[in-house]
Every structure is written in structure tokens, then in C-alpha cells.
Amino acid sequence: MTDAQADGRPEGRPANSILTPTRRMKRRKAAEKRFKLYGMIAVTVGILALVFLLTSILGRGLSAFEQTMVEIPVELPAETLDPEGNRDPAEMQRVTTFSYAPLVADALADVIAAEAIEIEGLEPSDLGGFISQEAAAQLRNFVLANPEAVGTTLEAELLAGGRIDGYMKGRVTMETAALDSNVSVEQLRLADALEEAGYLKTSFNWDFITAPDASDQRPEAAGLGVAILGSFYMMIVVLVLALPIGVAASIYLEEFAPKNRLTDIIEVNISNLAAVPSIVFGILGLAIFINFMGLPQSAPIVGGLVLTLMTLPTIIIATRAALKAVPPSIRDAALGVGASKMQSVFHHVLPLAMPGILTGTIIGLAQALGETAPLLLIGMVAFVREYPDAPPEGFFDPASALPVQVYNWTQRADPAFVERASGAIIVLLVFLVLMNTVAVILRRRLERRW
Amino acid sequence: MKDERLTERSVDMKDIKIAARGVQVYYGDTHAIKDVDVEIQDKTVTAFIGPSGCGKSTFLRCLNRMNDTIDSARVEGDIRLDGEDIYDPRVDPVQLRARVGMVFQKPNPFPKSIYDNVAYGPKIHGMARNKADLDDIVERALRRAALWDEAKDRLQAPGTGLSGGQQQRLCIARAVATEPEVLLMDEPCSALDPIATDQVENLIHELRQNYSVVIVTHSMQQAARVSQKTAFFHLGHLVEYGETGQIFTNPRDTRTESYITGRIG
Structure with a gap:
């Protein structure tokens, strides 16, 4: 009692050195540490979630900014595209996309023949599905805009089909193709062969940013x-x-x-x-x-x-x-x-x-x-x-x-x-x-x- | 010197600039100012002293209707500037405040340049016809506030970058630039060091030649130094009002005496 008062210390507080923390002080320190830990855990969870989200989206979505194109010469025969023979876009408009689709398939067949690519079991119908249906429409738009191109051979860059594009980006494999009615293993082999011959190339997909939306069957043409x-x-x-x-x-x-x-x-x-x-x-x-x-x-x-x-x-x-x-x-x-x-x-x-x-x-x-x-x-x-x-x-x-x-x-x-x-x-x-x-x-x- | 004594002596014969009769101020249910009568003379420094919360600042803010900005505040009674009731519904407080300027307790320069701070008032009141006019007004105001020498080379520097004392003098320059007739100062030196305080006090002496100055202060020495008239407020009442010398040497009310000698406050 008297001691404590002599030190100027209030009653009830034990005399001890400031070099050793009291029990109460230790408890307060521990509580502080715990609180810091909770905070760090919360921040870590948040950062992990963000990293997971970004990797998942970037992993899936970055490939949308690339697009596989087929570069082949396409003949534009005057007799089918301009039956009247006067190169008048108004009249040529009567020729629908359906007439352009065979031109694309023929062009592909010509390339296969010219390069002497032989793939077992490749059906002629496979060629039609190899290139996007959108390609025919794009070809038609090009011809209507440039009627003088009719009768010549055009070095065309055509959209590859969605599954072929997926194969080039690694999304579609031989195993999944075997189960998929939309694509055949032979088409994928053809893609390999064409790539080796330099007809397939992947480039930045500006159309994804500028093109309008496309229908369910043509994901490769869909844009924002x-x-x-x-x-x-x-x-x-x-x-x-x-x-x-x-x-x-x-x-x-x-x-x-x-x-x-x-x-x-x-x-x-x-x-x-x-x-x-x-x-x-x-x-x-x-x-x-x-x-x-x-x-x-x-x-x-x-x-x-x-x-x-x-x-x-x-x-x-x-x-x-x-x-x-x-x-x-x-x-x-x-x-x-x-x-x-x-x-x-x-x-x-x-x-x-x-x-x-x-x-x-x-x-x-x-x-x-x-x-x-x-x-x-x-x-x-x-x-x-x-x-x-x-x-x-x-x-x-x-x-x-x-x-x-x-x-x-x-x-x-x-x-x-x-x-x-x-x-x-x-x-x-x-x-x-x-x-x-x-x-x-x-x-x-x-x-x-x- | 001769002039000085003349003004001292003729204090009582001067015109009355502001006359307040039976002023009551309420903040909601609180009765902050109780029945205050006071006459403020032209070309005189009047000091309001009293303990914290006694209502001296509140009363000061009534004189240019700054209390209008407080929603719960209600002012009753009669305050006349040159015989005209300032609470008359026809009075535009904006016009009133151009004639009754104010300097606040805390230096509050606009976050603009020194020049713009001083030029703002004259600009909005259309006091300058051209740039040269405005430059003149700014220089005159800064000279009067004893800030010209320090500020003339950096008029475009931000006013908030000045030291506390300089900021307060800038605020005074800003207030005098609009040529008010009355200058209200609400504890202008409470945030200043003794040197800056001395400068501001000298300034008040000079301002008295042209203006009527009303200053609220907590420092009785300051009130004694700068003012000719002193009003002592206590708990919302105006306890005593008179010549500064008389209030400090021979107070009539015991409350004034207790406050001045430090027994209440």
C-alpha cells in the first residue's frame, strides 16, 4: 500500500518492469494480431477470387479476338453470277447466296486437287461445312460492291467454319469431333493439311469488335x-x-x-x-x-x-x-x-x-x-x-x-x-x-x- | 497624434452606425441572445467580450444577417444600419453584406489565387470597370491589409499556400476590397501567433479611420488595446456597454468585474 503510493502508482497495479509485458497487455496484443490476420485472410480471398475470375474469362475469351481464315482463289463465273451479262448490281442481286456457296466449295476442291491432298473418307459434302456459311454471303456482298470482279479469279479470305476455327485454337479435338455431328475427323485432317500448305492462317479478329451479331449456326461471324x-x-x-x-x-x-x-x-x-x-x-x-x-x-x-x-x-x-x-x-x-x-x-x-x-x-x-x-x-x-x-x-x-x-x-x-x-x-x-x-x-x- | 486625441475625445459625439434594440435570437428552442440593446458608432472600434457561449459571435452575425444561413436561427427585435431596419423584408441580405463585411475566426481564403481572392468581391459587385481598375483595387486592399509587400510577387499563387497570419490578412484584404462601411471581425486573431496578431491589430487601428469595426475577442488585453468601446456579454445578456477604459478600470456591474479579474469565464 504505502509502497505503491510512494511510487505514485495507483492501488491494485502490480509493480513490474515495462520490459516485460503484463498479462493484460499480452491479451490485447493477441487480439490485435488476430484482427490483422482476419483482415489479411479477407483480402487474400478477395484477390484469389479476382485472379480466378480473370484467368477464367481471359482463358476462355482471349481466343475470340483471333479468327482462322481460309485464303484460297475463288473463281467468279459470269454465267452464274451475272446471267444478264451487263454487270448491273441491281440485276445481280437476284442471284442469292445459295448460288455462291457451291463456288466456295468448288474453290476448296480445286485447292485440294492442286495440292494433291488425299484424305481417306473425305466426302464432297465435308467441303461445304469446312468454310463458314457466312463466307458465301460475304462473297456476294463483295461481288455486288465490285461487279467488275465477275469473271475473274479472286484471292479471297474466307471465314473458316466454327468447328475448324475451334480446332485451330485447340477447343475442338479429334476425339470430340468423332462424337460431333457438325464436324468430321476428315475435315480436321483437311485443316491440318491446308495449314501445312499455307492456306489457313489466324489473324486478329477485327470483325469481332465491328461486325453485327450472327445467327446460331455461324458463331465465327458473330461480332459486337x-x-x-x-x-x-x-x-x-x-x-x-x-x-x-x-x-x-x-x-x-x-x-x-x-x-x-x-x-x-x-x-x-x-x-x-x-x-x-x-x-x-x-x-x-x-x-x-x-x-x-x-x-x-x-x-x-x-x-x-x-x-x-x-x-x-x-x-x-x-x-x-x-x-x-x-x-x-x-x-x-x-x-x-x-x-x-x-x-x-x-x-x-x-x-x-x-x-x-x-x-x-x-x-x-x-x-x-x-x-x-x-x-x-x-x-x-x-x-x-x-x-x-x-x-x-x-x-x-x-x-x-x-x-x-x-x-x-x-x-x-x-x-x-x-x-x-x-x-x-x-x-x-x-x-x-x-x-x-x-x-x-x-x-x-x-x-x-x- | 493630435488627430488621435481628437477622435478619442469626440467618441461620444460620433454618428451612430448600427443601432440594435431589443434583439432576441433563438436557435430552435434555445434562447441565445436575450434582449440586447447596443449602439455602434461610426469610425470606432467596438469590442465584444465575454465567456465562451455567451452569444457575442451570434450577435455579431446578426449584424450582417449571416444567421440567415442557419435554418434554426430566428432573430427578433430591431437592428438599424444608418436608420434602416436590416431585417426589413425588402432588404436583400446580399446587398447588406456588401456594406457590412465580415472576417471570420478561422482564415478561410478561397482555394484560388491571392489576386482572385481579393478581386472576387469587387468583381461580383461590379466595382471595377476594367482590369487596371481591378488591379488598383487589389493593390489598395492588400496594402491596407499590410500584405502587399509579401504578396506582390506572387499574386497568382494560391491563397491557401500562405501562412496562417498571412491568410487572415488576406481575408481582411478581401473584406476591405468591397469598401464596406462596417467590418465585423469574429475572433480574427485566435489562430494567429503574437506577431501576426500585432499586425492585425495595427491594421484595425488603420481601418478605424474609415470604417466602423466590431471585433469579437477572447483576449481582454486585445480588447483594451484596440477598442474604444467595449460590450460585455454574459449568458446571452448584454451586461455592460461603455467606454473601453471605463469597462476595464471601473466596471459598474459585478459580473463584468468578476470576468475581467478572471473569477468567472
């Missing part, structure tokens, strides 16, 4: 052109509508609106709207924009409007947080020198809140870009092969969207579409990463000023 354009149009609509409306609403609510019950209700409900499932917005869009207002289905304008409704709460919440974060002393300073409320907001508060507003907006846009559910309800899931026109008419043309295209392709039976869908996910992720990078750069740049 319409979907990218549709998503781009929708993002324009969202940006043009959601940014001004969202920022104006936030400024009013944060700076001008009286704080009363009505604004409280509005505030709570904006937060609630941010939590509403996106498919509900889809139903709303279907009921209001399509059924009531009569806007066309599958159109980027409707998709954009629905996504605007969905993005608005995000933008409003982010903007209000950014406005709240501006120190009140700045407002006081502006009012103190005789600025009006409006001047203090637009000259001082808004510029300071800008980085936060832009970050919120871009994150809202990125969310909208990846949104699928509401678009399904307004018909964006349709099969669209026509590019939408340039804006503003293009906003009313049917189009697809990137996430919907992914959904669409995963529904299809042909395994080649798994590759396409994964490729589309990569494109979508690239866009999202780009947008987030822009958000970070904008924030850095605007914040660095002071």
Missing part, C-alpha cells in the same frame, strides 16, 4: 459492333440526362431547399431508389416509355431513359456527399463578401465539389454500362443485325447492348459462343476499366489545382 454502338448511344443518353438532372437536383436539395418534412421524405426516398432492384426500373420503362409513350422497343433511347432513372440516385447521392464535404467556411467567406447564394454555390462550392461529382457520375455510368436486367424487359435482347443510324435518329433504331449480348450468347447451344461471350465480357471489362481510369485521372487533375 451493334452491341458496342447500342451501349455507346445509351451512355450518351444517360450522360446527357442524368448528369444535369442529378447535379441540379442535388444542388437544390443540398444548398437551397428548406429543411422540412417534405425534403426529408424526398431525401429518404432517393436513398431508397438507389436500392431498388434494377429489373423494377425495366418494368417501369416498359410501362411508361414503351406502352404509354409509344417509344420503339429495343431502342437505345428507351434503354438510356431506363438507365438514367437507375443512375440518378447514384449521381444524386454522390453529388450531395461531394457538396457536403465542401467546408462551410468557404460558403461563409463567399456570403461574407456579399456573394449571393447562387454565386457562392457556382463560383466556390461547385468547383470544389467537382472531383467528387465526376467520380460519382462515372461510377454511375459504369454501373449503367454493365446493367442487363432492365434492358431485357424493354426488348434490347432482340437479335439485331442492322447497325443503328447516326444520332439522333439512331437513338430510335433497334440496337443491342454489351451485357445483353453476353447474356444472349451464353444462351446459345454452340460451344463456340462460350468463347464469344467471354470475349464480349473482356470488351465490357476493358470499357469499365477505362471509365474508372478516366474517373481517377479527372479527380487527380481537378484536385491537384490547389
Whole structure:
């Protein structure tokens, strides 16, 4: 007792050296260590999941950016392609794709004969399936665009069939081909022989990014052109509508609106709207924009409007947080020198809140870009092969969207579409990463000023 | 010097700039200012002293209607600037604040350049016809705030990059640039070191030649040094108001005496 008081130590605390930790201290240390461990485990699990996701998608999807082409000379006989003999594209249009398909098969047969390739059991019908059905259509388009080519021999680059393409990328093997009614082992042997002879080559697949979607039977021709354009149009609509409306609403609510019950209700409900499932917005869009207002289905304008409704709460919440974060002393300073409320907001508060507003907006846009559910309800899931026109008419043309295209392709039976869908996910992720990078750069740049 | 004594002596004969009668301020249910009557004279420094939370800042903010920005605040009574009621519904607080400037406790320069900080007020009030005019106004304001020599070579540097004392003088320059008639200062030196405080006090002396200055301060020495009139607030009441010399040497109220001698606070 007296000892303790002499040391200036409170009663009940044992005398010991600071060099040896007390039991209580040890327990506290242990708890801290445990907590750090939990955190590290959580972070590791997250990183592992991300790595797994990326490897799985990249592993499956990267091959979509390559495409096997067959380079062979194709004869374009005048008697079948231009029966009238006047090279008039209008008349040549009567010749359908069906007349072009044998030309492609013949060209392949000629090459096989010329190279003296002999494959046991190779049926003539195998030659037709070796090259994509799309090739005949592409050939026809080329001929209609260049009528003078009729009667000559064209060095054509033709899309290989989906299974042949898969074989070149290692997805299809001899064993799977033996079980597959769409491809024969002989076709694969032919592919090996043609590759050795230099007729098959693999190149970067620009068509995957620019071409429109293709039918179930032609995965090799399917591209994202319409979907990218549709998503781009929708993002324009969202940006043009959601940014001004969202920022104006936030400024009013944060700076001008009286704080009363009505604004409280509005505030709570904006937060609630941010939590509403996106498919509900889809139903709303279907009921209001399509059924009531009569806007066309599958159109980027409707998709954009629905996504605007969905993005608005995000933008409003982010903007209000950014406005709240501006120190009140700045407002006081502006009012103190005789600025009006409006001047203090637009000259001082808004510029300071800008980085936060832009970050919120871009994150809202990125969310909208990846949104699928509401678009399904307004018909964006349709099969669209026509590019939408340039804006503003293009906003009313049917189009697809990137996430919907992914959904669409995963529904299809042909395994080649798994590759396409994964490729589309990569494109979508690239866009999202780009947008987030822009958000970070904008924030850095605007914040660095002071 | 002769001038100085003349002004000291003629204090009582000066015009009344701001007259407040029966001012009550409520924050929600809290009664923050209770029935305050005060007359603030032109070309005089008036100090508001009192313990924390006594309402001196609140009352100061009534004088240019800065309390309007606080939703729960309610002001009753009669405050007249040159005989005109500043709480008259026809009064635009923005116009009022151009005539009654304010310097805040914490230096709060805009995150813009020094030049833009000072030029902002004159710009929005349309006081400069051209760039040269504006340059003039900025220079004059910075000179008055004793900041010109330090700032003239870096007018385009950010105002937030200055030291605390310089920032506060920048805020004073910003306030005087709009040529207000009354300058309200809410503890302008509380964040400053003694040297910067001395500079600001000298500045207040100079400003008195043209303006009526009202300063809220926690430092009784400061009130004694800079002011001619002193008002002592306690718990929302204006306890005593009079000549600074009289308040500090011969207070009439026992509460004033207790506060000045350090017994309450």
C-alpha cells in the first residue's frame, strides 16, 4: 500500500518492469494480431477470387479476338453470277447466296486437287461445312460492291467454319469431333493439311469488335459492333440526362431547399431508389416509355431513359456527399463578401465539389454500362443485325447492348459462343476499366489545382 | 497624434452606425441572445467580450444577417444600419453584406489565387470597370491589409499556400476590397501567433479611420488595446456597454468585474 503510493502508482497495479509485458497487455496484443490476420485472410480471398475470375474469362475469351481464315482463289463465273451479262448490281442481286456457296466449295476442291491432298473418307459434302456459311454471303456482298470482279479469279479470305476455327485454337479435338455431328475427323485432317500448305492462317479478329451479331449456326461471324454502338448511344443518353438532372437536383436539395418534412421524405426516398432492384426500373420503362409513350422497343433511347432513372440516385447521392464535404467556411467567406447564394454555390462550392461529382457520375455510368436486367424487359435482347443510324435518329433504331449480348450468347447451344461471350465480357471489362481510369485521372487533375 | 486625441475625445459625439434594440435570437428552442440593446458608432472600434457561449459571435452575425444561413436561427427585435431596419423584408441580405463585411475566426481564403481572392468581391459587385481598375483595387486592399509587400510577387499563387497570419490578412484584404462601411471581425486573431496578431491589430487601428469595426475577442488585453468601446456579454445578456477604459478600470456591474479579474469565464 504505502509502497505503491510512494511510487505514485495507483492501488491494485502490480509493480513490474515495462520490459516485460503484463498479462493484460499480452491479451490485447493477441487480439490485435488476430484482427490483422482476419483482415489479411479477407483480402487474400478477395484477390484469389479476382485472379480466378480473370484467368477464367481471359482463358476462355482471349481466343475470340483471333479468327482462322481460309485464303484460297475463288473463281467468279459470269454465267452464274451475272446471267444478264451487263454487270448491273441491281440485276445481280437476284442471284442469292445459295448460288455462291457451291463456288466456295468448288474453290476448296480445286485447292485440294492442286495440292494433291488425299484424305481417306473425305466426302464432297465435308467441303461445304469446312468454310463458314457466312463466307458465301460475304462473297456476294463483295461481288455486288465490285461487279467488275465477275469473271475473274479472286484471292479471297474466307471465314473458316466454327468447328475448324475451334480446332485451330485447340477447343475442338479429334476425339470430340468423332462424337460431333457438325464436324468430321476428315475435315480436321483437311485443316491440318491446308495449314501445312499455307492456306489457313489466324489473324486478329477485327470483325469481332465491328461486325453485327450472327445467327446460331455461324458463331465465327458473330461480332459486337451493334452491341458496342447500342451501349455507346445509351451512355450518351444517360450522360446527357442524368448528369444535369442529378447535379441540379442535388444542388437544390443540398444548398437551397428548406429543411422540412417534405425534403426529408424526398431525401429518404432517393436513398431508397438507389436500392431498388434494377429489373423494377425495366418494368417501369416498359410501362411508361414503351406502352404509354409509344417509344420503339429495343431502342437505345428507351434503354438510356431506363438507365438514367437507375443512375440518378447514384449521381444524386454522390453529388450531395461531394457538396457536403465542401467546408462551410468557404460558403461563409463567399456570403461574407456579399456573394449571393447562387454565386457562392457556382463560383466556390461547385468547383470544389467537382472531383467528387465526376467520380460519382462515372461510377454511375459504369454501373449503367454493365446493367442487363432492365434492358431485357424493354426488348434490347432482340437479335439485331442492322447497325443503328447516326444520332439522333439512331437513338430510335433497334440496337443491342454489351451485357445483353453476353447474356444472349451464353444462351446459345454452340460451344463456340462460350468463347464469344467471354470475349464480349473482356470488351465490357476493358470499357469499365477505362471509365474508372478516366474517373481517377479527372479527380487527380481537378484536385491537384490547389 | 493630435488627430488621435481628437477622435478619442469626440467618441461620444460620433454618428451612430448600427443601432440594435431589443434583439432576441433563438436557435430552435434555445434562447441565445436575450434582449440586447447596443449602439455602434461610426469610425470606432467596438469590442465584444465575454465567456465562451455567451452569444457575442451570434450577435455579431446578426449584424450582417449571416444567421440567415442557419435554418434554426430566428432573430427578433430591431437592428438599424444608418436608420434602416436590416431585417426589413425588402432588404436583400446580399446587398447588406456588401456594406457590412465580415472576417471570420478561422482564415478561410478561397482555394484560388491571392489576386482572385481579393478581386472576387469587387468583381461580383461590379466595382471595377476594367482590369487596371481591378488591379488598383487589389493593390489598395492588400496594402491596407499590410500584405502587399509579401504578396506582390506572387499574386497568382494560391491563397491557401500562405501562412496562417498571412491568410487572415488576406481575408481582411478581401473584406476591405468591397469598401464596406462596417467590418465585423469574429475572433480574427485566435489562430494567429503574437506577431501576426500585432499586425492585425495595427491594421484595425488603420481601418478605424474609415470604417466602423466590431471585433469579437477572447483576449481582454486585445480588447483594451484596440477598442474604444467595449460590450460585455454574459449568458446571452448584454451586461455592460461603455467606454473601453471605463469597462476595464471601473466596471459598474459585478459580473463584468468578476470576468475581467478572471473569477468567472
